Amino acid sequence: MATKHILIVPGDGIGQEVTAVGKKVLDKIAAKFGHTFTYDEALIGHVAIEATGNPLPDESLEKMRKSDAVLFGAVGHPKYDNDPSAKVRPEQGLLKMRKELGLYANLRPIKLFDELLGASSIKPEILKGADILFFRELTGDIYFGEKGRKNDGDTAYDIAEYSRYEVERIARKAFEAARTRRKKLCSVDKANVIETSRLWREVIQKIAPEYPDVEVEHQFVDATAMLLIKDPRRFDVVVTANLFGDILTDEASQIAGSMGMLASASVGDGTGVYEPIHGSAHDITGKGVANPLASILSAALLLDISFGMKAESEAVINAVDQVLKAGFRTRDIADQQIPADKILGTEAIGAEVLKHL
Numbered sequence: 001m002a003t004k005h006i007l008i009v010p011g012d013g014i015g016q017e018v019t020a021v022g023k024k025v026l027d028k029i030a031a032k033f034g035h036t037f038t039y040d041e042a043l044i045g046h047v048a049i050e051a052t053g054n055p056l057p058d059e060s061l062e063k064m065r066k067s068d069a070v071l072f073g074a075v076g077h078p079k080y081d082n083d084p085s086a087k088v089r090p091e092q093g094l095l096k097m098r099k100e101l102g103l104y105a106n107l108r109p110i111k112l113f114d115e116l117l118g119a120s121s122i123k124p125e126i127l128k129g130a131d132i133l134f135f136r137e138l139t140g141d142i143y144f145g146e147k148g149r150k151n152d153g154d155t156a157y158d159i160a161e162y163s164r165y166e167v168e169r170i171a172r173k174a175f176e177a178a179r180t181r182r183k184k185l186c187s188v189d190k191a192n193v194i195e196t197s198r199l200w201r202e203v204i205q206k207i208a209p210e211y212p213d214v215e216v217e218h219q220f221v222d223a224t225a226m227l228l229i230k231d232p233r234r235f236d237v238v239v240t241a242n243l244f245g246d247i248l249t250d251e252a253s254q255i256a257g258s259m260g261m262l263a264s265a266s267v268g269d270g271t272g273v274y275e276p277i278h279g280s281a282h283d284i285t286g287k288g289v290a291n292p293l294a295s296i297l298s299a300a301l302l303l304d305i306s307f308g309m310k311a312e313s314e315a316v317i318n319a320v321d322q323v324l325k326a327g328f329r330t331r332d333i334a335d336q337q338i339p340a341d342k343i344l345g346t347e348a349i350g351a352e353v354l355k356h357l
């Protein structure tokens, strides 16, 4: 029995809807296993700008630092997406949170529940058994380098930068994880063109001999985008830079059936942040149809990684599996065989998960 303090940071759009369900799952776990979880909430993104003018107020950051873990939703609003000139943006809050908390490793497991074999646009025989763990570097690369305009605003630049230690620390995490899995590591870069990628490959090659039990391959990012769809089972652990990892994991979500199925853990020097990989999804916000399973599975990662609660984490994953086995789906993961009465909204599928806890 443990006492833990969890900060709920729903953010914007469907972040609000799915995080509410993730929190209920944490509550149920605490009751079932006899833990005491206390909660607080904090603002980030568009809602924080509206309330304070700042996408990550100091108060939110302070609360994050003082928590045992953070369950985060998503940020973003069409107001800014459609206004390239906006100087203050919701996404700045997210990037600042990652940098300030030292969350340099973003673990994105791509695990297909067997029941969802028919939900993907990829053929079932290509998909069955696919199980990939992405390590996306999260506090460097083009997202954090100097950016700006010159020539009276007619030229724009974003500088991509990596230091040796940044590559090494994420690579070591990926090597260690590969050791506990199928012992295969694929490092993804664009070393044929980009200097940061050449440093990336140099570092991986240098430390690989320290992990002789792990088979290492290097792939270029463009080829990886193709191989993920052609033969997803060839991958075990994948380690890559921030931008490449962002793009490749949205693509890889189709292996698991939907963006609404992919959870992630952002970890590093401080409080761990657990978050679906998807964004605020303006197109479905307020409709009650968002898939909350990514948030629920992020709560499972939180229990496992930040609290070391393996049985509790497995109970959550098992409950999701049971709900899928019972035939329930949200709209994004419902193939044509699913009858209409089995297609549930955000809260209703969350309630089904709770019944299995």
Ligand SMILES: NC(=O)C1=CN([C@@H]2O[C@H](COP(=O)(O)OP(=O)(O)OC[C@H]3O[C@@H](n4cnc5c(N)ncnc54)[C@H](O)[C@@H]3O)[C@@H](O)[C@H]2O)C=CC1
Pocket: 014, 018, 073, 074, 075, 076, 077, 078, 081, 091, 094, 259, 260, 261, 276, 277, 278, 279, 280, 281, 282, 283, 284, 289, 290, 291, 292, 294, 332
């Ligand atoms: N981590 C974060 O906070 C992220 C924020 N964003 C922000 O989110 C906003 C929307 O960006 P998009 O490119 O549309 O990406 P998105 O991930 O929000 O949505 C992409 C597509 O996937 C669907 N989708 C996403 N999550 C779903 C769920 N749980 N259930 C069912 N369907 C789901 C959406 O309806 C949409 O069609 C932007 O403002 C963007 O900057 C985007 C990605 C990550």
Ligand SMILES: CC(C)CC(=O)C(=O)O
Pocket: 091, 094, 095, 246, 277
């Ligand atoms: C808005 C981006 C900075 C975040 C993103 O797309 C992600 O973390 O996957």
Ligand SMILES: [Mg+2]
Pocket: 246, 247, 250, 277
């Ligand atoms: Mg993304």
